[in-house]
Amino acid sequence: MRSSWFKRLLLSYLPIFIIVITFTFFVFFQLFSEQSRKEASNANKMLSLQAMRLVDTSLKVIDNMVVLETINSKPLKDFFKSNTNSDPYITIAAVQKLKEMITYYPLIDSIYMVRYTDGFVLSDATNSFVKDYADQDFIEQYQISKTPKWTDGRNFEQFKMIGGKQVVSLVRGSPYMKNDLGMIVINVATESLHKLTKDLYDTKNSFIQTQDTSGKLLFGSSMNEGGAEINSQYVSSYTNWKYGSGLVHGGLVRFISSLYNVWFVIGLLMIVMGLLWMIYVTRRHSKPIEQIAAKFSSYSLPIAGGGARRGKTDEFAFIESALDNILDQARQYQQKYQEDLHLRTRDLFHQLIDGGANLTLVEWELEAKPLKLPTPTGRCQMFVVEIDKYGDFCNNYSKGDQHLLKFTLRTVIEEIASKLDSRLWSEWTSASHLSVMLFETPEANLDEPTTLPQLADQVRGWTEQNLKFTITIGLGPLAEIVNEIPMSYKACMEALKYKTVLGENRLISSEDIASQGQAEVYSHLGAIRWLVQSFRTGEDHWIEEYDAWFMQLKQGLLTNDEIMNVMNYLIYFFGREVSGWSKEIQQMWAQESLPKLSEQIDNGYSLDQLREGIKPVLIELYDTIQQMRDTRQHTAMIREMRKFIELDYANPNMSLEFLGEHFKMNAKYVSKLFKENTGQKFVDFLIEMRMQEAQRLLTETTYSVQEVAERVGYTSAISFSRVFKKVVGYSPGEYRTDHLRRANG
Incomplete structure (x- = not known):
């Protein structure tokens, strides 16, 4: 037609x-x-x-x-x-x-x-x-x-x-x-x-x-x-x-x-x-329009602007208004139906996993058919997909890209399930959680222990390989009846709470949690206090205690919130200890160490990441504290060395070895400390002291060059003259003559 x-x-x-x-x-x-x-x-x-x-x-x-x-x-x-x-x-x-x-x-x-x-x-x-x-x-x-x-x-x-x-x-x-x-x-x-x-x-x-x-x-x-x-x-x-x-x-x-x-x-x-042909064709095609107008003649509809002109009915305006009204009603109904369909689908899913719907299997089937959902069976199993490092995911992608990646993940799960002859129903129950309900079919028997793990592991592997983020999947137990679905969902969410300890980008089932021993949070508080004590006393083995404590955390089974509480207690205890130290250390803690530790804990998604992120911050703080301690000790020592040199610079035996023997230190270490604390080498400092005194003796006394050399620590006048000319620019005799000439005008 x-x-x-x-x-x-x-x-x-x-x-x-x-x-x-x-x-x-x-x-x-x-x-x-x-x-x-x-x-x-x-x-x-x-x-x-x-x-x-x-x-x-x-x-x-x-x-x-x-x-x-x-x-x-x-x-x-x-x-x-x-x-x-x-x-x-x-x-x-x-x-x-x-x-x-x-x-x-x-x-x-x-x-x-x-x-x-x-x-x-x-x-x-x-x-x-x-x-x-x-x-x-x-x-x-x-x-x-x-x-x-x-x-x-x-x-x-x-x-x-x-x-x-x-x-x-x-x-x-x-x-x-x-x-x-x-x-x-x-x-x-x-x-x-x-x-x-x-x-x-x-x-x-x-x-x-x-x-x-x-x-x-x-x-x-x-x-x-x-x-x-x-x-x-x-x-x-x-x-x-x-x-x-x-x-x-x-x-x-x-x-x-x-x-x-x-x-x-x-x-x-x-x-x-x-023109003649158009008149003919128009006359020929007007007959079906007249027939349509005759069919709409019984349709009662007020036409805006008047439906009659000069006593005659405007059939085209009448037909147009009638069709527009019918199409508008159909469009509104279709739009409302689609909106209601999406909301009804999500509402039914939340009722099933939250336990708010007391539905039988037959009632569920009746609800699923108009919503175009998979036909439910007697048994099903839940698993929840959680996007790892969701904060980084939100920072790295725009809103549009986030929606696109989430849609891709949901579509991939459905495609992999179809390849494994499985039927499922998935909904985003939160910003980072995609909840999936897997139905039992003749091809996919949920009694087989590999059905759900195989599907979940393929989804995890595909996401890791093709998308720029990873996922962790919590697996729930089999729900024999409709009323057991909330229990299976709750088990999935409970399994994901241990992701920080067990690690990301993996499958976590309720059996994994039950097979590992539960650890009390309070058992770790003493380890934290002992660790901080070793840190405060400056014992180098505190790093081994730090690694051993994290190994203990990993062997236990704490939830994500419990891990965060333990980490926050670690920061609190360090802050309490620092409050009793010097102002310099307190200032460094408040301005540098504390913000870095807080950032590492906020961005930490696993125990290994927390351990590797916190450790360098503590090492940097420890090294700074030790350096401050050493600096205070060395500063006093160098001050004594400078006084000793200023009093005994005329000693011909004055040298690094002489200082080392006097202060019971290694000569090379003395040279290093002197350079680090004064910014000047020991030899340069000694020569400067001697040359200043030599200039005074040459201008204020009548001592000979040999006598001046001996009074400033040189046994040979030749050696003294060579050093004096190198530092001052004149020989001792020239320097004295030039000074007298300028003094006499």
Whole structure:
């Protein structure tokens, strides 16, 4: 039925489509043809103008060259001033000049000169007298008219055996302006001019023809026949020649343009035919609409804006309003049904796992059918999927990505279950928990101990391999009846409480919890106090006690909340001990150690992670406390060493070994402590003390250099002088002399 209506409508309106497309094609073709004709006409105008300018420019260049040569060329001047009896070299030089002019201007076909004194004619190829020269008539005509312009086309025959050629000639007198000694005739072949303009156009589409002042074809193509016509024509102000151009098939173009009226009439006819066809088709298709309106006539509906106009009912408005009302009601019902379906599904799931629904298996089946849920069976088993490190999951992904990943996880669980011939029902019961209800089927017998673990482990492995997070799955016991489902769900959630101890990215069942011994929280408080005590007294074995305590925690079975309470107690006990220490340690604890420990505990998701995160913070605190203790002891020791050196610096035996023996310490350790606490090496400090005293003795006493050296700890004056000059920059004698000179002015 639908195919029949489609074909009928398609075949009804297809002729109108063809008519419109055809008319559009004709209009486009006409516009394109007219535009092309205008562009061709403009191109021909530019072609004629360009050809005229090119020819005029070339001829003007030759004209200017001839004028300049008649004025400046010595060989030409000498020729016109000489006679038959003159030096033959003058003639040779003139011929050479003519050849140079032809070489420099290839457009020139030939040149000859006429000397009036004896009628001698000299060209680039021969010489003669006017009465014997082939161009005698032209020479005599010019002597009468003397018009210095380019001539019309004429036949020039220099040698009878070669024949003549069509040329245009330029005649210039010599000398310039007077013109009484002779004349120069420049011949340019019209064929050369034709070649000059031939590269400007495509001879297959356009043509150029040039006529002289008499209307004779000078060069170019004669295209007045064969359908061609001239579209543009220009007259040169320099030569008075006419330049015309046009299209080779101009007649055909004109004929096509003349069809515009025919195409217009055809277009009008097509429009009329289209209107008639639309009237016919509309009349034919209106009958089913009238039948539909008749069926809706019994439907009572108030129409906004009035349903009648001028006493007649508006059937279309009535049908539209009725259909809109029906569709709107159906849409609202469908939307409400979908919203209620989702809410009813989640509500039923929560009632089943929370124990709030006292349903029998039959009642459950009746509820599941309209909600499009899996048909429940007599027995089922629960497991809950928890996203590990959910805080990091929320920080690493946007809201949209979180929803997408959760949807992917839920879909993957359903696909894996279908591959294992299992049926399940899953719902997100919290932000990080996906609760799944696995139903028993003939293919998946829940009595087999591998059914649920196999499904759960495949889900866990796929998530770890393909997604950027891991999951921990809590497995509940088998529920024989509907009322045991809450117990199975509660067992799943209870199993997940021990994830911190048992580890993430694994399966945890109620059997795993029952098989391990329960540990009391209070049993760990004493271990914490002992650990803190060892830490406070500075015993290095506190790290072994720390690791042993975490091993004890791992062997026990505390819930996640209990582990957090134990960790918080650890921080509390450390803080209480630190409160009795120095202000520096208390400040370091409050500003550095306590925030780091709190951050590690808040972000810790397993015992191993907590152990590895807390340990470096405590080690850093321990090392700092020990360093402070050592620093206080060493500072006092170094202070005593400095006083000892200041009092006994004149002792020649003063050295690191001497200090070490005096203070019962290793010499290398003394050097290290001295450098760390004073920032200066022991040797540099001793030399500085000695040199300061030496400068005082040299300026305030009359002791000799040897005596000064002995008083500051040197047995040799040479050694003393070398060290003094290295430190002060002067020898002891120079230093004393310089001081006395400055003191005396």
